[in-house]
Amino acid sequence: MDNIAGKKSGLTWAVHISVAALVLLWIFPTLGLLVSSFRTTDQIRSSGWWAALFPAVQNEVFRTADPGEFRVERDGVFVVEGNLYVVAGRADTDGDVAAVVQAWGTSSRAIGAYAPGETADLGDGETMTVEANGDYVWTGSDDQLSGRGQRVFVTAESPPEFTFDNYQTVLFDPGNREGMAKAFFNTLTVTIPATIIPILIAAFAAYALAWMEFPGRALLVAGVVALLVVPLQLALIPLLTLHNDIGIGKGYLGVWLAHTGFGLPLAIYLLRNYMVGLPREIIECAKVDGATDFQIFVKIILPLSFPALASFAIFQFLWTWNDLLVAMVFLIDSSGETTVMTRQIVELLGTRGGDWEILATSAFVSIAVPLVVFFAMQRYLVRGLLAGSVK
Known part of the structure; x- marks a missing residue:
């Protein structure tokens, strides 16, 4: 039991x-x-x-203002005053400084040698004092306060900071060669036709294989199933050679047809299984009423097959949007006019590998559209995947 x-x-x-x-x-x-x-x-x-969301403790290196420009003489002693963060260009005024200095030093071997407000003896009467808000006072003789500013190592606590500048840089900065706005629209140019074209072709083929009687239909179904296991990489070079021979290589048309060819086997298999499971009585009644196969397909089969169509559209859109291999083979452009987002991110990894904020923003922009598509159509996904499993 x-x-x-x-x-x-x-x-x-x-x-x-x-x-x-x-x-x-x-x-x-x-x-x-x-x-x-x-x-x-x-x-x-x-x-x-x-x-x-919590304050962060950071070790940073600053330089004071150059003595030759900012030093003043007071009672026979030269003085340079200012704020470390303002000099570094991180704040416009002293009031804009949000970081709190916890420790500081003038040597890389002792970056936390002094507490805020303490005075460091730099030798021969030269001193420096750094306050918690970054204000400093550097004193010394005429010979000592010369050349470049004094280097200061600071351990400071900074409050949480968020900015939209990353998105401004990635999407809208016209002078930034790493901007992804053009790559974003290039990806849409590739993805939308590469999703619609195979659906249109596969829907006609699936209906024919499901409901039309003709010689060799079983062999065609077996051929479609066999094509499902053919590795994509196996067909890249022969297909690229064919595209170049007929003059459609290295352009949008070539990559559309490539994605169509690689997506058709699954599309036909998925849609045929769904259409076979539709009630035969509906189609027979339509034929008795004088409807042609095209009318049955357009007015009956397509509306009833919407869950399967939406299911495949989700898969094809995600595969095409996230594709790198096919785009690099069939969409070659040295000028960057047709660069898609996946390739642009790869270039960012090579040229801006240390700019994590740019990489994170670019990656999230890349996945935002697939997320919207998936959540908008995910209710049809399970219905389409279970097509034909029960009668």
Whole structure:
């Protein structure tokens, strides 16, 4: 009696835990990209994204103002005054400084030698004092206060800081060669036709294989199934050679047809299985009423097959949007006019590997559209994947 159908399994809790773990494994990296895309470079380097709402302790190096321009003489002693953060260009005025200095020093070997407000003896009467808000006073003789400004190592606590500048740089900065606005629209130019074209072709083919009688239909179905296991990489070079011979290589038309060819086997297989499961009586009644195959396909089959069409559209859109290999083979352009987002991110990894805020923003922009598409159409996904499983 333990195996009676419909009885609740004793391992249901394990299934729930596994599903929750998979969901968390997917959510955490996505949330990390989102949070990091709004953080500054210093914040990202000093702490992880999970600490974004808490103050961060950072070790930084500053230089005081150049003595030759800013020093003044007081009672026979030359003095240079200012604020470390204002000199570094991080704040416009002393009042804009939000960081709190916890320790400071003038040597890389002792970056925390002094507390805020303490005076450091630099030798021969030369001294320096740094306050908690970054204000400093550097005193010395005429010979000592010359050349470049004094280097100061600071350990400071900075409040959480978020900015939209990363998105401004990535999407809208016309002078930034790493801007992804053009790559974003190039990806849409590739993805939308590469999703619609195979759906149109596969829908006609699936209807023919499901409901039209003609010689060799079983062989065609077997051929479609066989094409599902053909590796994409196996056909890249022959297909590129064919495209170059007929003059459609290195352009949008070539990459559209490539994605169409690679996506058709699954599309036809998925849609045929769904259409075969539709009630035969509906089609027979339509034929008795004098409807042609085209009328049956357009007015009956397509509306009833919308879950399967939406299911494949989700898969094809995600595959095409995230594709790098096909784009690099069939969309070659040295000028960068047709560069897609996946390739642009690869270039960012090479040229801006240390700018984590730019990389995080670019990556989140890249996944934002697929997320919207998936959540908008995910209710049709399961219905389409279960097509033909039951009568």
